[in-house]
Amino acid sequence: MTLRLISSRCSIYTAEKILRTRQVKRKPLRSLLRCRPYCTSSSHEISFRERLQSYGEGSVDLTKDETDGIAVITLNNPNKKNAVSGKMMLDFRNVVEDLEAWDDGKGVILTGSQGTFCSGGDLTTVQNILTPEQGYQMADFMHETLTRLHCLPLISMALVQGNAIGGGAELTTACDFRVMTNTARIGFVHMKMGVLTGWGGATRLVRLVGRSHSLDMLCSSRLLSSQECLRQGLADHIIPIQTPKKESVEDHDDVMKIGRAWLSQYCRADRQLVRDMKTAVLGACELDYMSSLERERAIFNRTWGGPAHKRALDLNIKHS
Numbered sequence: 001m002t003l004r005l006i007s008s009r010c011s012i013y014t015a016e017k018i019l020r021t022r023q024v025k026r027k028p029l030r031s032l033l034r035c036r037p038y039c040t041s042s043s044h045e046i047s048f049r050e051r052l053q054s055y056g057e058g059s060v061d062l063t064k065d066e067t068d069g070i071a072v073i074t075l076n077n078p079n080k081k082n083a084v085s086g087k088m089m090l091d092f093r094n095v096v097e098d099l100e101a102w103d104d105g106k107g108v109i110l111t112g113s114q115g116t117f118c119s120g121g122d123l124t125t126v127q128n129i130l131t132p133e134q135g136y137q138m139a140d141f142m143h144e145t146l147t148r149l150h151c152l153p154l155i156s157m158a159l160v161q162g163n164a165i166g167g168g169a170e171l172t173t174a175c176d177f178r179v180m181t182n183t184a185r186i187g188f189v190h191m192k193m194g195v196l197t198g199w200g201g202a203t204r205l206v207r208l209v210g211r212s213h214s215l216d217m218l219c220s221s222r223l224l225s226s227q228e229c230l231r232q233g234l235a236d237h238i239i240p241i242q243t244p245k246k247e248s249v250e251d252h253d254d255v256m257k258i259g260r261a262w263l264s265q266y267c268r269a270d271r272q273l274v275r276d277m278k279t280a281v282l283g284a285c286e287l288d289y290m291s292s293l294e295r296e297r298a299i300f301n302r303t304w305g306g307p308a309h310k311r312a313l314d315l316n317i318k319h320s
């Protein structure tokens with residue numbers, strides 16, 4: 001009965017409901033986030049949000065282009081090299097929620113303002129939430145935001161100019177791709193700052209580059225050049241820029257244009273196809289083998305004989 005339902009042209013929602021009722025060996029991501037040692041009742045969460053709101057300046061801005069289906073998230077705190085303040089953590093969550101509801105999207109670019117990516121947690125905010133409980137609440141909040149970013153049905157790309165330091169380096173790992181300018185650097189400097197990765201970066205880094213490369217990057221705290229990131233599998237593409245020493249603000253528009261074109265190559269297909277393929281790949285990364293295959297079958301079933309499929313067949317395409 002269940003199998004028949006999955007192989008019929010059922011909605012993804014129905015298929016996922018069925019998968020949830022089956023024995024899935026690895027827990028879904030969202031349920032893993034619920035293992036919390038500190039009290040996170042809604043009143044606690046509200047007062048912590050109020051606390052975050054009161055710390056720091058800056059914003060996280062979102063623009064959505066309905067024509068190409070690509071959104072841009074910009075970390076905007078230029079006086080502090082786009083360090084993420086408490087207020088920006090809240091903005092970030094709102095932006096991700098907005099993208100979750102954006103049915104017309106295919107891709108998203110995460111970038112920083114004024115020619116640099118992000119210098120990590122805003123040290124002023126950090127100074128104000130130094131108890132273990134507050135640290136845990138902050139990490140819990142950012143884990144959820146970044147896990148939701150990671151799970152969007154949009155193909156995501158971190159576009160790194162200048163530096164991605166500490167939490168900034170962690171942010172890059174929440175995206176599907178990392179594109180860097182030739183002068184950009186990524187540095188997991190946490191251990192030098194006396195902390196571990198607070199935004200889930202170690203878990204995601206190991207999945208990207210493996211165990212030994214991750215230990216090397218995390219325990220050395222060194223700043224990795226774009227070339228090294230490419231060699232180690234952390235970066236996917238390097239954009240050469242004209243000014244090798246210092247990136248000017250003017251470069252940002254050019255870099256954005258090139259980065260957008262790079263991401264667009266993966267967003268050419270129909271909107272639903274792009275979203276479904278991203279969802280299938282995400283399932284393969286996060287679910288056990290059999291559950292992922294089931295999910296892939298259910299998603300495939302929506303496309304088979306659908307309008308994009310029929311259009312492609314009518315075109316008699318030769319893949320030469």
Ligand SMILES: CCCC(=O)SCCNC(=O)CCNC(=O)[C@H](O)C(C)(C)COP(=O)(O)OP(=O)(O)OC[C@H]1O[C@@H](n2cnc3c(N)ncnc32)[C@H](O)[C@@H]1OP(=O)(O)O
Nearest residue numbers: 079080081083119120121122123124165166167193198199
């Ligand atoms: C869970 C998250 C854990 C973490 O994120 S740990 C990592 C925390 N981040 C850091 O330690 C970064 C410290 N900053 C730096 O190393 C350098 O500023 C950086 C990012 C390489 C940029 O270097 P430069 O381009 O030479 O710029 P600069 O040093 O003159 O900085 C310009 C102004 O920005 C400020 N700034 C940079 N990073 C900040 C931060 N994270 N929080 C608060 N303020 C920050 C910096 O203090 C300076 O301010 P000012 O102009 O002197 O008033």
